[in-house]
Amino acid sequence: MATERERLHNLFPDLDFDPEALRARYAHERDRRIRDDGEDQYVEAADQFAHYADDDPYAETIERDPLDIDIDVAVIGAGFSGLMTAARLKERGVTNFKVIEAGGDFGGTWYWNRYPGAQCDIESYCYLPLLEETGYMPKEKYSYAPEIFEHTRRIGEYFDLYPNTLFQTRVTRISWNEQDQHWDVTTHRGDHIRAQFVIQATGPANRPKLPGIPGIEDFKGHTFHTSRWDYEYTGGDHNGNLDKLGDKKVAIIGTGATAIQCVPFLGAHAERLYVFQRTPSSVDLRGNKPTDEGWYASQQPGWQRARRENFAAVLLGQNFTEDLVADGWTDIARRIGISLMNRKADAGDLDMEEILLRSEIADFEKMNEIRARVDDSVETQDTAEALKPWYRQFCKRPTFNDEYLATFNRPNVELVDCSDSKGVERITANGVVAGGKAYDVDCIIYATGFEITTSAHRRVDFDTIGRNGESLYDHWADGFRTLHGLASHGFPNWFTIGINQNGLSPNMTSMFDDQAVHVSYIIDEVKKRGKRVIEVDAEAEEAWVQQIVALAGTGATAFLEECTPGYYNREGKGSGGNMQNSPYAPGINAFNHLLKQWRDKGELEGMSLG
Numbered sequence: 361m362a363t364e365r366e367r368l369h370n371l372f373p374d375l376d377f378d379p380e381a382l383r384a385r386y387a388h389e390r391d392r393r394i395r396d397d398g399e400d401q402y403v404e405a406a407d408q409f410a411h412y413a414d415d416d417p418y419a420e421t422i423e424r425d426p427l428d429i430d431i432d433v434a435v436i437g438a439g440f441s442g443l444m445t446a447a448r449l450k451e452r453g454v455t456n457f458k459v460i461e462a463g464g465d466f467g468g469t470w471y472w473n474r475y476p477g478a479q480c481d482i483e484s485y486c487y488l489p490l491l492e493e494t495g496y497m498p499k500e501k502y503s504y505a506p507e508i509f510e511h512t513r514r515i516g517e518y519f520d521l522y523p524n525t526l527f528q529t530r531v532t533r534i535s536w537n538e539q540d541q542h543w544d545v546t547t548h549r550g551d552h553i554r555a556q557f558v559i560q561a562t563g564p565a566n567r568p569k570l571p572g573i574p575g576i577e578d579f580k581g582h583t584f585h586t587s588r589w590d591y592e593y594t595g596g597d598h599n600g601n602l603d604k605l606g607d608k609k610v611a612i613i614g615t616g617a618t619a620i621q622c623v624p625f626l627g628a629h630a631e632r633l634y635v636f637q638r639t640p641s642s643v644d645l646r647g648n649k650p651t652d653e654g655w656y657a658s659q660q661p662g663w664q665r666a667r668r669e670n671f672a673a674v675l676l677g678q679n680f681t682e683d684l685v686a687d688g689w690t691d692i693a694r695r696i697g698i699s700l701m702n703r704k705a706d707a708g709d710l711d712m713e714e715i716l717l718r719s720e721i722a723d724f725e726k727m728n729e730i731r732a733r734v735d736d737s738v739e740t741q742d743t744a745e746a747l748k749p750w751y752r753q754f755c756k757r758p759t760f761n762d763e764y765l766a767t768f769n770r771p772n773v774e775l776v777d778c779s780d781s782k783g784v785e786r787i788t789a790n791g792v793v794a795g796g797k798a799y800d801v802d803c804i805i806y807a808t809g810f811e812i813t814t815s816a817h818r819r820v821d822f823d824t825i826g827r828n829g830e831s832l833y834d835h836w837a838d839g840f841r842t843l844h845g846l847a848s849h850g851f852p853n854w855f856t857i858g859i860n861q862n863g864l865s866p867n868m869t870s871m872f873d874d875q876a877v878h879v880s881y882i883i884d885e886v887k888k889r890g891k892r893v894i895e896v897d898a899e900a901e902e903a904w905v906q907q908i909v910a911l912a913g914t915g916a917t918a919f920l921e922e923c924t925p926g927y928y929n930r931e932g933k934g935s936g937g938n939m940q941n942s943p944y945a946p947g948i949n950a951f952n953h954l955l956k957q958w959r960d961k962g963e964l965e966g967m968s969l970g
């Protein structure tokens with residue numbers, strides 16, 4: 361029996377690095393970052409911090425009288441998930457609905473996140489939905505936030521959704537009215553809406569999250585969260601020109617995907633910028649380019665779905681031969697494919713252990729390049745060392761930017777590594793304390809992300825009360841309980857679009873769209889069959905939960921258990937043995953295929969009509 365070292369040498373005789381040393385380094389870096397308080401280290405943007413989430417710096421308040429109405433469907437949320445749902449309902453001729461949205465326009469994440477440099481990392485040809493229907497050609501391979509926001513408005517106009525939408529309206533509660541067989545929806549504007557169906561499409565990143573740093577409430581200077589960028593204070597706009605920062609000392613806390621994009625602009629304009637980093641991001645090449653009009657015009661009908669499916673298949677290692685998107689997301693899969701193709705003819709049977717090993721080696725090579733990129737871009741050695749990520753590429757969300765690393769060569773920019781203390785130590789009236797040193801600043805910007813994987817209830821600031829007064833969040837107390845991630849037993853005529861127990865893709869819009877197609881089909885069928893109520897059967901829900909759990913051990917959930925802490929793995933706590941919140945492990949394409957088969961059967965299997 362070959363030892364691990366011999367096996368490595370046999371499979372990879374030419375390696376110029378030591379995989380075992382990298383494994384040990386990754387484990388060490390992970391362990392020293394894990395905090396006992398896990399997800400409890402964050403504070404909610406509620407009570408004294410509510411303004412971080414509730415304030416809308418982008419729109420004047422619209423005055424209107426409270427509504428008292430009866431409708432067929434209430435869609436809660438007008439980000440991409442709610443928008444796609446509304447569009448798909450309209451396509452099916454369901455028109456008596458309202459979309460209820462907290463923001464002042466369509467867009468959700470793209471309404472709120474207007475920080476300088478905001479851009480989507482997923483290729484625009486995959487990310488922007490309904491390109492074929494609306495005839496829109498994205499300007500570049502990777503779209504900036506204003507273009508994406510405009511596209512949500514374009515979809516809103518194309519499907520004539522503005523008259524259906526109540527903007528600047530927050531739902532306060534939804535409850536099932538058993539006697540009259542509808543949902544009572546109330547809002548902070550005093551609306552009372554009776555809706556036959558409710559679709560909760562509140563998005564995965566709708567609630568900003570704050571670090572529970574001691575003293576956070578003591579700071580006397582200016583503060584805001586990146587998702588409510590205060591251009592009044594900074595000056596400038598999405599393109600930068602933050603001219604009011606010229607005499608300001610600025611701290612930014614967090615170095616995730618958001619900070620990577622806005623730090624270059626802060627560095628260019630602030631008198632002094634301190635970047636407080638706990639874990640460095642992996643920062644890969646951006647390499648944006650304008651859309652080739654000829655290529656775009658030559659695409660055949662159905663091209664966008666085919667491209668999205670190809671992207672998903674390549675990411676899951678299900679297709680190594682044709683990589684249409686060919687970017688930093690699919691790079692590792694390509695490398696694994698090449699590694700497998702170069703396998704010697706006499707290498708024996710390929711087993712799962714070898715596939716996992718080849719994947720790990722491809723990952724090490726990729727991350728070695730990411731670390732070498734830091735050395736190539738950053739002049740000061742200590743700073744370069746601190747900026748190097750020591751984990752596998754998909755342990756944290758990979759980022760892509762061509763200016764971030766070089767920003768640390770500016771004399772006015774300082775990286776403050778606070779990994780030793782597992783984060784910023786303290787905030788005082790005058791600034792930030794890290795590594796025992798006080799940094800006095802005029803402004804603190806929180807780039808600390810969103811409530812993405814904290815408890816489902818915490819992410820939605822209203823209650824959902826089903827049959828017999830049961831709260832959805834009690835029903836989900838031990839993890840999601842759904843059929844296909846979309847509906848739950850005890851909650852008739854209620855659906856949700858999002859990341860629950862469904863096929864997951866980093867290309868969120870395609871994921872939401874397929875869910876929207878499915879839910880709008882179900883609602884249309886209930887109407888066509890002359891019924892009023894549809895509900896998931898308890899047995900079907902239990903069977904789906906069991907399937908999710910059984911498949912989870914083979915998928916991303918198992919991979920993430922070993923990773924450096926972050927929201928991907930509940931701050932290093934992992935699933936805690938509970939696999940119920942896992943996505944459908946075979947992936948988004950298999951999931952969509954399963955949903956299509958379910959629809960094609962036409963039996964509404966696992967659901968009962970009444």
Ligand code: NAP
Nearest residue numbers: 479480481571614615616617618638639757783784808809
């Ligand atoms: P994030 O990825 O959750 O990053 C939060 C940052 O805050 C992390 O660097 C975290 O450090 C740091 N942090 C938290 N508590 C801290 C403390 N006490 N002291 C110091 N640092 C602390 O948030 P985000 O950057 O806003 O991104 C959120 C998600 O939005 C992304 O993952 C992505 O899905 C999406 N997004 C996408 C794009 C895009 O497509 N280009 C752009 C922006 C955002 P640790 O890593 O050590 O926890």
